[in-house]
Each structure stands twice: as C-alpha cells, then as structure tokens.
Amino acid sequence: MRRVFHSTWPVSPLECPLQRDSPQPREEPERPPAPRSPARLLAWKDCRATSPGTRRLTAPILREFDEAAWTRTPEMCTACLIEDVKRHMLSRRSLFSGAAATAAMGAAAGVLSARPALAQATGRVVDLTHSYDSDFPTFDGKPGILYEVDKSFDPDGYHLFKLTIFEHTGTHIDAPLHFAEGGASVDLLPVENLIAPLCVVDIKDKAAEEPNAVVEPADIEAWISAHGAIPAGACVAMNSGWSARMGDPSWRNLPDGSLAFPGFSKAATDLLAETGAASIGVDTLSLDPGNSSDFAVHSSWLPAGRFGIEGLANLDVLPAAGATIFIGAPKHRGGTGGPARIVAMF
Ligand SMILES: [Zn+2]
Known part of the structure; x- marks a missing residue:
C-alpha cells in the first residue's frame, strides 16, 4: 500500500x-x-x-x-x-x-511508493491541461464556464470572479459517479491513484484516417509487447493526435455538426480492467468515440470504480512509457468529475 x-x-x-x-x-x-x-x-x-x-x-x-x-x-x-x-x-x-x-x-516528502514504475525525475515537466474559457468545446455545446465579476479593483481594491462551471469542462475528470449511481464521487478518488505511471498508447495513424477511430485490444497488446506489463495503478492514455486540433471545430465534430473524435473501445478497456490500470485518459472530448451511441466505455469502466480523464493536451511530448502523471482532481464533495490540472514528469 x-x-x-x-x-x-x-x-x-x-x-x-x-x-x-x-x-x-x-x-x-x-x-x-x-x-x-x-x-x-x-x-x-x-x-x-x-x-x-x-x-x-x-x-x-x-x-x-x-x-x-x-x-x-x-x-x-x-x-x-x-x-x-x-x-x-x-x-x-x-x-x-x-x-x-x-x-x-x-x-x-513522505511519498514512499511500492510501485516500481514511477518516473525517475529527469526534470522535464509537461502540462497536459488545456486552458479553457466559455469557448472551450463541450459535449452538449453549452458554454462550460461562465465568468461574472464579483469584485473589481475599482472600487473594491481587489479582483474576484464568480464562476459557473459545468463539471465536465476543459481537461477534466470523469468519476465513477458520473455513470454509476452510488459510485465514488470525485472527492473520494483514492489519492494513491492520482500520482501514477503513465502509459501512452499512440493511435495517431489510424485516427488521421478515421475520426472515430478507437483504441483496440491490439493497441494495448502492442504497448505491452514493447514496454512490459501495465503497472499497478497506471493511467493509460490514448494519444490520437487530437490535441493539435484544439481551436478548430474538427476537435469536436464533422462539418455537418455530428460528433466525431477518437476514443477507447469497450474491448480495450475490458482488457485494461484485467491489468492494474486505475484510470484511462483521452486527448478528445469523451472516453467513448464521437459516434458512440451507447457510451459503452463510460458505462463499464466507470461503474467498476475506475476513473477517466478527458481533454488531455501535449501527450506527444511524452514517452510511451516511463512518465509519471499527476492528476489534480477537484475535490468538491459529491461531484461527478470536474476540471483538473494534469501534469506529467519524465
Ligand atoms: Zn466527462
């Protein structure tokens, strides 16, 4: 432990x-x-x-x-x-x-880990978080965050916003409670899973051909063949290359407005469930691909007590194996998820 x-x-x-x-x-x-x-x-x-x-x-x-x-x-x-x-x-x-x-x-630091696979601190730290505002694309198209000035320098002498935020906005966490009644809320995520070995699965080639491409079991097996077993507590992140589209409508949808972006297949997350992985991450809007109609990954991965991260940035900078991810999950009581600051070190 x-x-x-x-x-x-x-x-x-x-x-x-x-x-x-x-x-x-x-x-x-x-x-x-x-x-x-x-x-x-x-x-x-x-x-x-x-x-x-x-x-x-x-x-x-x-x-x-x-x-x-x-x-x-x-x-x-x-x-x-x-x-x-x-x-x-x-x-x-x-x-x-x-x-x-x-x-x-x-x-x-009082951080004694039984896990052997955390990064050995070469000094590179990468921000995996997008900045976001009310223009950041959201699943339902509604602005994810609204700002109101509550205090201003003139006349109050200091500056303060009141924010209205939908939880699933920007780079954010999906907690088990998002898809499971009685599931763990975001404040109850096991803290030992918020610092984790990061496994980056690259599907950029097929995502360039098919916007709704998915991580398949073969992609997981290829990662394991190249880098060894998925470490205990790992976060397994899909790098579809989608982060480079941020700011362009194609990050969210096709020109006809239909949602289109890569995600995990349920077969792949079922396979990951047999490993020590504690979380999955995507550089897109959802754990499931944009054309999913059944949210099969959300409906199976989250209720099993695991969590997800959506909207990751800068995965291209990281090695496929060897980085450590720091997941700054929010801690509002009873939350289903929320904007998070995610960084990685390798
Ligand atoms: Zn979400």
Missing part, C-alpha cells in the same frame, strides 16, 4: 515553527525554540515560502537520513527538508544514481 503525504497525515507530525496557521491539532510546543545558528535561521526563512500542504514531517523519516551529513535541524518543514535533500544529493552526485536520489526524495 502506497503512502501518500498530505496535509492531514496523522502520524505524529513535527510542525515547522513559522507555519503557525495550521488548522490541525498541535502536538508540539506552542512556541518554537529560539534560532541558534544561521543554518537554522535560513531553514525557518525557507519555511515561510512553503504552502500549507507541505508543512509536516515525521520524526521517523528524519532519522532515515545520514545524520553525519545533515546540517539542518529536525524542526524543518517538509519543503525545507526536500530542499536540503536536493542540496545534499547535488553535493554527492557521484555517489547517487538517479533512482537512489529519487527514492530518497520520495522519503523526504
């Missing part, structure tokens, strides 16, 4: 002394110990730049590191610890392989 760090991690936290706005119960002394050295002062200064979600650290993890080489204090927040580990790794680069460094970084 993979442990994923988050701000409510309940294992006896040590708090960064300058992160004093935590809503969590405090077990450490109310006042931090006084700074004793420039190094400690620097550590605390760094803490000010961290987000509330990165403030905790467990003592057992601290002890996993080489104390002789350690130059900071055990009161550091997680972000500070990560920065220290980075500096420490750089200074000992000749002694560390990329895999070892990544494992140590994972330990520092």
Whole structure:
C-alpha cells in the first residue's frame, strides 16, 4: 500500500515553527525554540515560502537520513527538508544514481511508493491541461464556464470572479459517479491513484484516417509487447493526435455538426480492467468515440470504480512509457468529475 503525504497525515507530525496557521491539532510546543545558528535561521526563512500542504514531517523519516551529513535541524518543514535533500544529493552526485536520489526524495516528502514504475525525475515537466474559457468545446455545446465579476479593483481594491462551471469542462475528470449511481464521487478518488505511471498508447495513424477511430485490444497488446506489463495503478492514455486540433471545430465534430473524435473501445478497456490500470485518459472530448451511441466505455469502466480523464493536451511530448502523471482532481464533495490540472514528469 502506497503512502501518500498530505496535509492531514496523522502520524505524529513535527510542525515547522513559522507555519503557525495550521488548522490541525498541535502536538508540539506552542512556541518554537529560539534560532541558534544561521543554518537554522535560513531553514525557518525557507519555511515561510512553503504552502500549507507541505508543512509536516515525521520524526521517523528524519532519522532515515545520514545524520553525519545533515546540517539542518529536525524542526524543518517538509519543503525545507526536500530542499536540503536536493542540496545534499547535488553535493554527492557521484555517489547517487538517479533512482537512489529519487527514492530518497520520495522519503523526504513522505511519498514512499511500492510501485516500481514511477518516473525517475529527469526534470522535464509537461502540462497536459488545456486552458479553457466559455469557448472551450463541450459535449452538449453549452458554454462550460461562465465568468461574472464579483469584485473589481475599482472600487473594491481587489479582483474576484464568480464562476459557473459545468463539471465536465476543459481537461477534466470523469468519476465513477458520473455513470454509476452510488459510485465514488470525485472527492473520494483514492489519492494513491492520482500520482501514477503513465502509459501512452499512440493511435495517431489510424485516427488521421478515421475520426472515430478507437483504441483496440491490439493497441494495448502492442504497448505491452514493447514496454512490459501495465503497472499497478497506471493511467493509460490514448494519444490520437487530437490535441493539435484544439481551436478548430474538427476537435469536436464533422462539418455537418455530428460528433466525431477518437476514443477507447469497450474491448480495450475490458482488457485494461484485467491489468492494474486505475484510470484511462483521452486527448478528445469523451472516453467513448464521437459516434458512440451507447457510451459503452463510460458505462463499464466507470461503474467498476475506475476513473477517466478527458481533454488531455501535449501527450506527444511524452514517452510511451516511463512518465509519471499527476492528476489534480477537484475535490468538491459529491461531484461527478470536474476540471483538473494534469501534469506529467519524465
Ligand atoms: Zn466527462
């Protein structure tokens, strides 16, 4: 079972002394110990730049590191610890392989993975998310997001929009609840499946010939032959080349207005259901192809407790295997899905 760090991690936290706005119960002394050295002062200064979600650290993890080489204090927040580990790794680069460094970084962040297939952090990060506004194409043609100015600099002194959003807008999540009564809502997606090995299945050639082309079992089998088994928890994404059409009507429909875009076949997702895959993604408007009349993939994949991502961008930049996807799913309670920020690292 993979442990994923988050701000409510309940294992006896040590708090960064300058992160004093935590809503969590405090077990450490109310006042931090006084700074004793420039190094400690620097550590605390760094803490000010961290987000509330990165403030905790467990003592057992601290002890996993080489104390002789350690130059900071055990009161550091997680972000500070990560920065220290980075500096420490750089200074000992000749002694560390990329895999070892990544494992140590994972330990520092409280992200210890049992999965062997996550990317080894070469430093490339790709945004798989389209920017969207009320012109972004939607399945039913209605504007997916509407903006109203709620506050403006003149006279309010600051700027704030009120948004009206249809959940399935832009690059977004389809949660099980979208097609299954009683299915998991988007806020209940297992957090360990939101950081996942990414398998990119390329069907651009046949999609260029047939707008409603589908990922077939043979495409999955070809990926497995080339790259090995689908890793546990993986996201399997279709790259149909459709992302390049964004901004053109052909991303959504044919000139006659009928929906036309590639998707998964049910036979392919039935095959994926026998693997460890936890999610599927498409660079089009729907998990099913545009000409689907029965939404067979939505109706089978989602009720089984898995989820989907629609409207991915930039899959062309990624390798077929070896990238890690970070799925910034929204967390509105009871939601069927929603706009998400998706990035990948490889
Ligand atoms: Zn959707």
